[in-house]
Amino acid sequence: MRIRDYAAADAPALAELYHRSVRGIGPRDYSARQVEAWASLAPTPEEIHRRYTDGRTALVAVDGGDHPLAFGDIEADGHIGFFYRAPEAAGTGATTALHDALEATALAAGLARIHVEASEAAKRFLLSRGFAVIKRRDLLIGDVPIHNFAMEKWLR
Numbered sequence: 760m761r762i763r764d765y766a767a768a769d770a771p772a773l774a775e776l777y778h779r780s781v782r783g784i785g786p787r788d789y790s791a792r793q794v795e796a797w798a799s800l801a802p803t804p805e806e807i808h809r810r811y812t813d814g815r816t817a818l819v820a821v822d823g824g825d826h827p828l829a830f831g832d833i834e835a836d837g838h839i840g841f842f843y844r845a846p847e848a849a850g851t852g853a854t855t856a857l858h859d860a861l862e863a864t865a866l867a868a869g870l871a872r873i874h875v876e877a878s879e880a881a882k883r884f885l886l887s888r889g890f891a892v893i894k895r896r897d898l899l900i901g902d903v904p905i906h907n908f909a910m911e912k913w914l915r
């Protein structure tokens with residue numbers, strides 16, 4: 760397992776990984792209706808590519824065969840956007856390595872703070888990495904109520 764920069768050829772695999780992650784891990788914390796609503800927000804490969812060539816840092820955790828296990832991104836202001844692990848990649852170290860690489864990017868840029876809107880699963884993981892919850896966010900996707908958490912971590 761290693762972390763590398765996003766490459767254009769990754770876009771279809773990352774779009775597919777997003778779907779599998781939401782459908783495979785989402786049901787631990789969210790209802791079937793909520794998971795469907797969340798999956799409806801899944802980006803197309805074209806949307807991923809546009810987003811990941813806009814200047815932000817986009818990183819991919821890959822296995823020995825260069826297949827994506829997890830991916831995530833961080834913007835210049837320290838905002839973490841996507842943070843998704845493939846269901847079958849539990850225990851590979853991909854989530855931890857991805858998080859550490861995103862944080863290292865922020866540190867290298869001299870940022871004081873990183874922040875994210877975290878799902879329940881992301882909240883559990885990020886609490887263990889020194890993030891704090893700012894507030895719960897109650898949202899609607901279409902007519903489906905769902906929630907996440909605004910979280911932040913001060914780096915210095």
Ligand SMILES: CC(C)(COP(=O)(O)OP(=O)(O)OC[C@H]1O[C@@H](n2cnc3c(N)ncnc32)[C@H](O)[C@@H]1OP(=O)(O)O)[C@@H](O)C(=O)NCCC(=O)NCCS
Binds near residue numbers: 842
């Ligand atoms: C958010 C997310 C990336 C967090 O990652 P995670 O790996 O589930 O985090 P956890 O706190 O459960 O796991 C922490 C560690 O325990 C490991 N672990 C979790 N379940 C495990 C299992 N069943 N067996 C072995 N190890 C397991 C994880 O792999 C991780 O270790 P690693 O990074 O060394 O591999 C992931 O849950 C995910 O993709 N969720 C769905 C999409 C989502 O909510 N994205 C965030 C949007 S804000």
